[in-house]
Amino acid sequence: xxxxxxxxxxxxxxxxxxxxxxxRPRGLPEAVVAVPSAGLLLVLGVLPLGQAGTEAAGxxxxxxxxxxxxxxxxxxxxxxxxxxxxxxxxxxxxxxPVSLLALVFAAASVVTAVLSLDxxxxxxxxxxxxxxxxxxxxxxxxxxxxxxxxxxxxxxxxVSNLTNLLAFGASGLSFARFGATMALPWLVGISVEWLVxxxxxxxxxxxxxxxxxxxxxxxxAFAATVVGFTLVxxxxxxxxxxxxxxxxxxGALVLAVPAVASRKTSAKDVALSIDLPFLAFVxxxxxxxxxxxxxxxxxxxxxxxxxxxxxxxxxxIALVAAVLANVINNLPAALLLLPAVSGYGAGPVLAVxxxxxxxxxxxxxxxxxxxxxxxxxxxxxxxxxxxEFLRLGALTVxxxxxxxxxxxxxxxxxxx
Amino acid sequence: xxxxxxxxxxxxxTWEGCVDAALxxxxxxxxxxxxxxxxxxxxxxxxAATAGLFGRGFPGRKPSQRYDDIADDEASELLAxxxxxxxxxxxxxxxxxxxxxxxxxxxVAEDVDVLVVARDGDHSRLGPKSLGHATRFVVDHAPCAxxxxxxxxxxxxxxxxxxxxGHPPGHGSPKLGHHSKHDPPPHDR
Numbered sequence: 001x002x003x004x005x006x007x008x009x010x011x012x013x014x015x016x017x018x019x020x021x022x023x024r025p026r027g028l029p030e031a032v033v034a035v036p037s038a039g040l041l042l043v044l045g046v047l048p049l050g051q052a053g054t055e056a057a058g059x060x061x062x063x064x065x066x067x068x069x070x071x072x073x074x075x076x077x078x079x080x081x082x083x084x085x086x087x088x089x090x091x092x093x094x095x096x097p098v099s100l101l102a103l104v105f106a107a108a109s110v111v112t113a114v115l116s117l118d119x120x121x122x123x124x125x126x127x128x129x130x131x132x133x134x135x136x137x138x139x140x141x142x143x144x145x146x147x148x149x150x151x152x153x154x155x156x157x158x159v160s161n162l163t164n165l166l167a168f169g170a171s172g173l174s175f176a177r178f179g180a181t182m183a184l185p186w187l188v189g190i191s192v193e194w195l196v197x198x199x200x201x202x203x204x205x206x207x208x209x210x211x212x213x214x215x216x217x218x219x220x221a222f223a224a225t226v227v228g229f230t231l232v233x234x235x236x237x238x239x240x241x242x243x244x245x246x247x248x249x250x251g252a253l254v255l256a257v258p259a260v261a262s263r264k265t266s267a268k269d270v271a272l273s274i275d276l277p278f279l280a281f282v283x284x285x286x287x288x289x290x291x292x293x294x295x296x297x298x299x300x301x302x303x304x305x306x307x308x309x310x311x312x313x314x315x316x317i318a319l320v321a322a323v324l325a326n327v328i329n330n331l332p333a334a335l336l337l338l339p340a341v342s343g344y345g346a347g348p349v350l351a352v353x354x355x356x357x358x359x360x361x362x363x364x365x366x367x368x369x370x371x372x373x374x375x376x377x378x379x380x381x382x383x384x385x386x387x388e389f390l391r392l393g394a395l396t397v398x399x400x401x402x403x404x405x406x407x408x409x410x411x412x413x414x415x416x
Numbered sequence: 417x418x419x420x421x422x423x424x425x426x427x428x429x430t431w432e433g434c435v436d437a438a439l440x441x442x443x444x445x446x447x448x449x450x451x452x453x454x455x456x457x458x459x460x461x462x463x464a465a466t467a468g469l470f471g472r473g474f475p476g477r478k479p480s481q482r483y484d485d486i487a488d489d490e491a492s493e494l495l496a497x498x499x500x501x502x503x504x505x506x507x508x509x510x511x512x513x514x515x516x517x518x519x520x521x522x523x524v525a526e527d528v529d530v531l532v533v534a535r536d537g538d539h540s541r542l543g544p545k546s547l548g549h550a551t552r553f554v555v556d557h558a559p560c561a562x563x564x565x566x567x568x569x570x571x572x573x574x575x576x577x578x579x580x581x582g583h584p585p586g587h588g589s590p591k592l593g594h595h596s597k598h599d600p601p602p603h604d605r
Contacts, residue, residue, distance in 0.1 A: 022467055097429065121465045126482050129462070133490035136497075138428045143458050147465035203536035203548030207429025207567070360468055388549070389461050 006046045007295035013037035014288050018329055021281065029277030034284035047291040055290045056283060061243055062165045063282055067274045068248035069159050072230065073119035074273035075255040078265040079223035085111075086127040087217040090135055095209030097137050101198070104128055104142045108149035109190050113160045114231055117150040125150075135209030141201035144392060145193070147361075152193050152400055154357050156186040158244065159234065162282070163334040163356050170342035171349040175238030181350060181408070181415045188407040189358060192400045200392055226254050282331075289335040302340040309347035311409045317341065317348050318405045321355025322397065326363050330356040347412050351405060358400045362393040419506075420446040420529040425520055425554070426498045427452075430534035433567025435501045438532040441563065449508040449528075450498045452491045453519040455550075459483040487513075517553035528560045534567040541575035 017037050021030035041047040076082065085107050093100035107128075112120045125146040132139045154161035157179050158168035168178065198205070233247030252270075259265045293301070305320055306313040317337075324333035334356045341348035424438050438448075462483055488511075495509045512519045524531045533555060536548035547555060555562055 118469055121462075121469055125462050125465070126486070129458075129483055130486045133486050136428050136431075136490070136494055139458050139487075140455065143462055147461050150465060202538065203545060203551075204429075206536050206539070209429075388457060389464070 003295045006044075007292065007297065009044070010041060010046055010288060010291040010295065013041065014285075014292060014328070014332060017281075017285060017288060018332070029281070031277040031280040031284060034281045034288070038284035038287040041288060041291045047287060047294065051290060051294065052287055055286055058169065059166075059283055059286045061245060062162075062169065063279045065159070065165050065243070065245035065248060066162055066282070067279055068245055068252050069116050070118060070275055071252040071270060071273050072227070072248055072255065073115040073123060075252060075259055075265070075270070076115065076119070076223050076227060077123045078259055078269070079220040079255065080217065081220050081223050081227075082111075082123050082127045084217040084220055085124070086131040087215065089128070090131045090209075090211065090214040091216040093135070093209070095135055095137075095211045097141070097205040097207065097209070098198070100132070100135070100137065100209070101141055101145060101201075101205060102194075104145050105149065105190065105194060108146045109153040109186075112150055112153040113156040113186070114227065116159055117154040117161050120146055120150040120153075132209075134214065135211065137207065137209045138204040140204050141197060144201070144389070145197055148193050148197070148392075148396060149190065151361050152189040152358050152396075152404075153186065155182050155189055155354065155404065157182070157234070159248065161353075161357055163330055164353055166334050167338055167349050167353050170338045171346045173346050175244050176235050177346075177415070178350075179235075181346065181411050182353075184411040184414075185350075185354060185404040185407040189354075189400045189404040192403050193396055196396045196399070197392075200395060222258075223255060226251050285331060286335055289332050293336060293339065297336065298340065301336055305337065305340050305348070307341065307344035307348060309345065309409075309412060311406065314347060314351040314409050315402065315405050317351040318355040318401055321352045322359030322362075322401055323355075325356040325359040330360050347408070350408055350412075354401065354404045354408060358397060358404060361400075362390070362397045419443070421449070421527055422446045422530045422532065423449045423451050423524050423528050424498070424502075424532040425453075425534070426450050426494060427534060427536075428494065430536065430567035431494065431498055432501065434532055434534035434565060435498055437534075437565035437567070438563065439502065441565075442530060442532075444504075446529075447506055447508070448502055448504055449510060450495050450502070451510045451512070451520065451523050452495050452498075453512045453514065453516045453523075454487045454491055455516045456514050459487070517550040517557075520550070520554045521557045521559070524558055524560050530561045530563050531558050532563045532565065534565055539566060539568050540571060541577075542571045542573070544577060 014037075017030075017034040020028070020033035024030065038047075038052075042049065042052055089100060089103040089107060092103050108120050108124060111124050125143060128142050128146050129139055132142050154164065158164045158175055164178075168175075171178065173181070230247055230251030233250060234244040237244045237247045256265075256270050260267050260270065292298075306316055308314075321333060321337055324337065327333075334352065337352045337356070338349065341352055420443060422438065422442055424435055426434065435450075491511045492509075495511060499507045499509060510523060512523065520531075531554070533551060535546040536551050537546050539546075555564060
């Protein structure tokens, strides 16, 4: 098949795959279009079997790691860790909205870093929402803090974001070195978010919450300890050249066995939390992006993206990554960009992550997908989300992007 | 004379002061309506973030449904607490969802004499920005009289920010492009 036709076909299939993943017609899993699309590309020879094999072999461990982290986060929720965190935030804030926001920042940053942004979005945010409601304060600043930090605070560790897991292999870094290099960009990014949100929502951080019915819940000590050991396990396994996925798997098993035995949760719930259709979707997406990459876009990207580790190069890489994440989506953006920069060492790879992780605060799902998602909202008869969240994105993303990239540049010089 | 129709806009963080100010300043024999709006953009932001994950992880959980349930419970409890504070037999409660500022304006479109609105933000000084985005829109567009109250202590006049360009209060606004050498220094706070 001629390259332009092959390229066009692959791009059409990518758009269809992303569209289906957002709209989820009839609630079908996101893999329903992704897997046949990848299959079609293989059958038509757009993606040679050998290339597909290499790509799949590279993605396999990443997908396994993701499965274990998702299971671990879900189990933490079943043990009541997030509910307890909500009660501590409420009690610790004494009803003061600014103190509560600070505690939400701390919780969202730590949860995102250790248990991934998925945990913050799906498990922590509803708890924060309920906590704010119980205090009778305005929810907006606190909910936006969660959704923003799920992206910005996902810079720290390989487990914090699926894009990081994809980059982790390409970066050639150990778990510890990844964390050490990204610690400063992570802190700087969170600080910029704090400064902007604190000011943007000054009008809503008002009054004093009712704390009469608030009692801090007991710490789910077992779950908290296991998560702590799992975190240590990430560093230790990596130091011995063993995949940190095994630490996540061990943590999930140690939590799952007593939880199922004591009927805190069911084996079915644990199995469901691994989300096999999504894992298939990631694999298929990887193959589709590989096909796009092979037929011209890959060399174009490699041409555009600089390979240096100077400040200018890093800023340009982060910018390209952020733009691409907003045009298509951060997942395919990472899949497309990482191979182009992986030959240049850790700096450019981590700059890509800054772009694809913090960029989505502008449009969340990427603008293509946002368009579709907005159509879904219109069809449901809901009013469109207003300019406020776009405005907040426009105020936070550029300074976070620049400040975090400068911090990365400093970090690369200090940590090495 | 028929009783006045008064709508009190109940918002988290300022509702207590707003109710108190309405009772203090408006005739007790009025018909009071307490209005609360759950802003839809908060749940939408949370939904958008979930959509950003491609709906991955934790199947079977629908955060948006959970948000709506929590918000509804909270709204009815808040309105009940506000009604108790009004302590009046003739109180109507309205709970709405949507874009806050537009829902408030729609709610007072007919047969309302006064809408009571609290200022937002930092109450330790007179402005600036004592009106948040939604409040500013409501004050701007309300098709009825608006009673705008400080939800707690009213700040003293000494907290008035100094005028720009060093002009003291009472001198009017400076002419564009004109700066006098004789302008006094900025007002001390």
